[in-house]
Amino acid sequence: xxxxxxxxxxxxxxxxxxxxxxIVYLLIKRWAKQKSSIRYPPGPLALPIIGHLYLLSxxxxxxxxxxxxxxxxxxxIHIAQSIFIVVSDAVVAKEVLKVHxxxxxxxxxxxxxxxxxxxxxxxITGPYGSYWRFMKKLCMxxxxxxxxxxxxxxxxxEEMVKLLKSLVKKSREGxxxxxxxxxxxxxxxxxxxxxxxxxxxxxxxEGNEMWKLVTELMGLAAKLGVNEVHxxxxxxxxxxxxxxxxxxxxxxxxxxEQIIKDYEENYGVDDGSGNxxxxxxxxxxxxxxxxxxxxxxxxxxxxxxxLFAASIDTSxxxxxxxxxxxxxxxxxxxxxxxxxxxxVNNKRVVKESDVPNxxxxxxxxxxxxxxxxxxxxxxxxxIKDCNINGFDLQVKDRVLINAYAIMRHPEAWxxxxxxxxxxxxxxxxxxxxxxxxxxxxxxxxxVCAGSxxxxxxxxxxxxxxxxCFDWKTKDGAKVDITVGSGFSGAMALPMECYxxxxxxxxxx
Ligand code: HEM
Numbered sequence: 001x002x003x004x005x006x007x008x009x010x011x012x013x014x015x016x017x018x019x020x021x022x023i024v025y026l027l028i029k030r031w032a033k034q035k036s037s038i039r040y041p042p043g044p045l046a047l048p049i050i051g052h053l054y055l056l057s058x059x060x061x062x063x064x065x066x067x068x069x070x071x072x073x074x075x076x077i078h079i080a081q082s083i084f085i086v087v088s089d090a091v092v093a094k095e096v097l098k099v100h101x102x103x104x105x106x107x108x109x110x111x112x113x114x115x116x117x118x119x120x121x122x123x124i125t126g127p128y129g130s131y132w133r134f135m136k137k138l139c140m141x142x143x144x145x146x147x148x149x150x151x152x153x154x155x156x157x158e159e160m161v162k163l164l165k166s167l168v169k170k171s172r173e174g175x176x177x178x179x180x181x182x183x184x185x186x187x188x189x190x191x192x193x194x195x196x197x198x199x200x201x202x203x204x205x206e207g208n209e210m211w212k213l214v215t216e217l218m219g220l221a222a223k224l225g226v227n228e229v230h231x232x233x234x235x236x237x238x239x240x241x242x243x244x245x246x247x248x249x250x251x252x253x254x255x256x257e258q259i260i261k262d263y264e265e266n267y268g269v270d271d272g273s274g275n276x277x278x279x280x281x282x283x284x285x286x287x288x289x290x291x292x293x294x295x296x297x298x299x300x301x302x303x304x305x306x307l308f309a310a311s312i313d314t315s316x317x318x319x320x321x322x323x324x325x326x327x328x329x330x331x332x333x334x335x336x337x338x339x340x341x342x343x344v345n346n347k348r349v350v351k352e353s354d355v356p357n358x359x360x361x362x363x364x365x366x367x368x369x370x371x372x373x374x375x376x377x378x379x380x381x382x383i384k385d386c387n388i389n390g391f392d393l394q395v396k397d398r399v400l401i402n403a404y405a406i407m408r409h410p411e412a413w414x415x416x417x418x419x420x421x422x423x424x425x426x427x428x429x430x431x432x433x434x435x436x437x438x439x440x441x442x443x444x445x446x447v448c449a450g451s452x453x454x455x456x457x458x459x460x461x462x463x464x465x466x467x468c469f470d471w472k473t474k475d476g477a478k479v480d481i482t483v484g485s486g487f488s489g490a491m492a493l494p495m496e497c498y499x500x501x502x503x504x505x506x507x508x
Contacts, residue, residue: 041085041391043067043076051078058485061376061404064088068405074389084398085382088405090412090436092389096399097436097444100386105445108381108398110225115242117249118302124310128383128445134293135303138285139449143278149453151275153352155193159186160460164349164468164505171501176474179323179495183316183461184211190457191311195304197277198266199259206255213252214308220245256301279304314374315454317490321372322364322462324479324495325419327471332421336360340467349505350463352456358463363424365458366432369407369440371419372481374489376404378442403439404489412437469499 044067046052056063056079068075068088077084087093096104106128113119120126123135142148163186170177192207193200200207220241237243263279276284282300285291326333339360344350355361382397393399408416412435413423422428432438441448448454465471473479474496482492 038392038394039390041074041076041389041393042071043078044071046078049080051080051082053080059483060487061402061489064377064400064402065405065408068402074391082398084400085393087399087401089409090406093401093406093439093443094436095388096380096401097442100388101444103382103384103386103393104380104399106381106383107379107446108396110379115224115237115245115249117246117253118298118305121296121298121302122306123299123303124306127381130293131295131299134295135299136445136449138281142281144449144453146452149456152194155197156190156352156456156460159189159193160349160464162186162189163461164464167465167469167499168501168504168506171469171499174498176496176498179497180316180320180491181494183319184312186461187312187315187319187457188308190315191308193277194453195278195307196259196263197275198263198279206259210252210255210308211312213248213255214305214312217245217248217252217305218309220248252305253301256304257297260297260300278307310448311450311453313490315450315457317374318365318369318372318454318458319461320491320495321374321481322368322458323465323471324481324491325368325371326364326462326466327473327497328478328481329419332364332419333466336364336463336466340463344467346467346503350460350467352460354463355459358459359425360421361459361463363421364462365455366424366438367419367421368458370413370438371408371417372483372489373403373407373440375440375442375448376489377402377487378446380446401439401442403442406437406439409437465499468501468503468505470502472498472500474498 044052044055047054052067055067064077064086065088067077068086073087073089073092075086075088077086087096107125109125109127123132126132163182166182167177188207188211189200189204192204192210196206223239223241224245259279260283263283267283279300282295282303286295286297286300326336339358340350340354343354343357350358377400380399380401382393382395382399385392385394387393407413410416424432436443441451441454479495479497480491480493484490484492
């Protein structure tokens, strides 16, 4: 029978064509039926080619917030050739980040993979999988635990002393400072020393070179990311940014390879510090034949790159925003200083161990992150079809969580755009860490691995800067709190101001 139908088909091209058409027709019908039964999240009318670009301003978090008021907490936005699903309230965020955490445990690749010499070695930017699971466990059980961060306490204290000494000097000379640059220098030194303390020199030349490279490469990647979003330009390296990105990564690779070689040559030599840094831990795993997973040299290098990218600008931006709001709200500044004075009484600089007794300082850190999260939007990828808030999300859907809109949502926050640290005090029902209305560090499996460190640095730095100095902007006006463009949560302009010495902790 099979032989006779084969014979029939091979002798009858007309029959073959008719059958093919019927099969294709049935397949299209089935696909169309499936498609029409999918319930997509709502969104505005998308124009050909540009999609919703005509509705977006230079600040994406703000534009999405405005659109969500019309289209709801789960909406579909077309930016040129790319489609994003945007989440804008805590109820939906909880569904994505908690109820369906496993389905959204991945991140979509955002930007120019074809120029990345470390392609497929990503952890923060990498997909959900065995490497990510291994590294996340390492972060949460060794690299950034409270115990490990305690071991780095002396680093934070030493770097704080350096910052304060430089500001005391400026103040005595009547000079202004670029506080943004001072803070970025602080957070860069901190992360460099946590990662590679053995390579730290007085001027941190390697750390500065690394940070400069990472900043330059992030900028290039962001520009290329825009091409990616526009889709049509993706294949062309019109302005040579792709080439520059690859060359920059190669320079970074050389630098970090030399550092790794030096670590390997000095393996087992006691440097007297008594403490392992993160590079020691990573190379220990690299050497360990029995480690749960074999990590590669490329993965270590890219992990350090990503760590610099994730931690330096975010932490410094958070402190900068905190200082800006304090300078613009003298009554909050005064209340914080009184709290600090009542605990340390100007006998010494405020320390991390004082923080449990400084609830207002903690509330200030949270309120700063609520209004000015350095990561106002974070992204995930759907890895399994699922239903969210009555709508269908499919594999490969790109999801953006608009933390900016969530943390300013009037349903959860009274007077949402006003800086009001009091709302986070315990007696105001202020502990909202388990609350999906407060998401500066994300939530779920991909939650930020460095939030503990970020809070330690925020508390220590803001506390000391308020205790030791009065602050005045260079032009005597209020601090300009305009936000950078695109996805950025950083301040658009550098903070140039005068530190006016009030308590000199170094005076004998
Ligand atoms: C104020 C400072 C910081 C803010 C606002 C911030 C915010 C975030 C956010 C929103 C995410 C994405 C979370 C999610 O998808 O649910 C993230 C991821 C991450 N952050 Fe931070 N971060 C900060 C500082 C740091 C620091 C200091 C470090 C390291 C020392 C760090 C390491 C990471 C890592 C490793 C991830 C990726 C986690 C993963 O994919 O599993 N962050 N951060």
